[in-house]
Amino acid sequence: xxxxxxxxxxxxxxxxxxxxxxxxxxxxxxxxxxxxxxxxxxxxxxxxxxxxxxxxxxxxxxxxxxxxxxxxxx
Amino acid sequence: xxxxxxxxxxxxxxxxxxxxxxxxxxxxxxxxxxxxxxxxxxxxxxxxxxxxxxxxxxxxxxxxxxxxxxxxxxxxxxxxxxxxxxxxxxxxxxxxxxxxxxxxxxxxxxxxxxxxxxxxxxxxxxxxxxxxxxxxxxxxxxxxxxxxxxxxxxxxxxxxxxxxxxxxxxxxxxxxxxxxxxxxxxxxxxxxxxxxxxxxxxxxxxxxxxxxxxxxxxxxxxxxxxxxx
Numbered sequence: 001x002x003x004x005x006x007x008x009x010x011x012x013x014x015x016x017x018x019x020x021x022x023x024x025x026x027x028x029x030x031x032x033x034x035x036x037x038x039x040x041x042x043x044x045x046x047x048x049x050x051x052x053x054x055x056x057x058x059x060x061x062x063x064x065x066x067x068x069x070x071x072x073x074x
Numbered sequence: 075x076x077x078x079x080x081x082x083x084x085x086x087x088x089x090x091x092x093x094x095x096x097x098x099x100x101x102x103x104x105x106x107x108x109x110x111x112x113x114x115x116x117x118x119x120x121x122x123x124x125x126x127x128x129x130x131x132x133x134x135x136x137x138x139x140x141x142x143x144x145x146x147x148x149x150x151x152x153x154x155x156x157x158x159x160x161x162x163x164x165x166x167x168x169x170x171x172x173x174x175x176x177x178x179x180x181x182x183x184x185x186x187x188x189x190x191x192x193x194x195x196x197x198x199x200x201x202x203x204x205x206x207x208x209x210x211x212x213x214x215x216x217x218x219x220x221x222x223x224x225x226x227x228x229x230x231x232x233x234x235x236x237x238x239x240x241x242x243x244x245x246x247x248x249x250x251x252x253x254x255x256x257x258x259x260x261x262x263x264x265x266x267x268x269x270x271x272x273x274x275x276x277x278x279x280x281x282x283x284x285x286x287x288x289x290x291x292x293x294x295x296x297x298x299x300x301x302x303x
Contacts, residue, residue, distance in 0.1 A: 010092045012095075020099060020103070024103055024106065024107070027107055027110075027144050028106070028107060028110040030140070031107075031110050031111050031113075031114045031119075031120060031137055031140055031141070032110075032114050032117075032119050034119065034120075034122075034136075035119055044122060045183065048122075048136055048183070051136075051140055052139065052140055052143055052176070052179060055107075055140045055141075055143040055144040056143045056144070056147075056172055056176075058144065059143065059144045059145075059147045059148060060147070060168075062099075062100070062103060062148065063147060063148070063151050063164070063168065066096050066099055066100055066151065067161070069095060069096055069099065070092050070095075
């Protein structure tokens, strides 16, 4: 006989889903952002590193959200 | 790349398995961002020029590096999830991977050949560490899992080891390095490598039953079901 009180189910964490989508949109947008940053007076190298940082940070964000994509509910 | 993205989306639509969802989320994003990077290079946005002493002006496709900063950690995460390693190992692996790409980026923007080759060397050493982690920590963790997982993990690790090794070789003989091959060959080479390392990787991973969670047994095929009878 199973003990129902100890059973947990994995539920999709909507915050993580939204986080993944937002990170993806930022990462995709950043690939096209360099000319805009330069037109605002930012030098190429600075703009380039801003874009690169955006890619890395969004990748790390996605890793975090994927690792927390489900939450256990009892 | 875009076809690969849509194929993975279509294949993953309606998947309910907890672990499979994670693999699909990661694997769809990889060619998705690579498609955006290629689009930006196609429109001339992802391209810049760097003045290099003794070599003149070099065309640098910076969007390629930005793409790698996003996609390589996610590809490694797929392997880490397959091997079921702890978060510290995942963090270390991705940290070394980020170092590999960032030092490659510095090399691409350097204005003397000595600096470019030095940063290439640093990046390649970081890459060797990534390979070392894959072939030691992750491989031994994968050995604790089912035969299906081990087989998929080994296939993907070989794919990564071979294809990722070709990147620094192509870089050093390409226009950004020694200039042995022209821009056309280099661009085509990187394109083939990118498609194989991202879409090919995803194709192998998502076709495998290894992505299904331990708690949810896969449906037996018709042949297996009748054989059981």
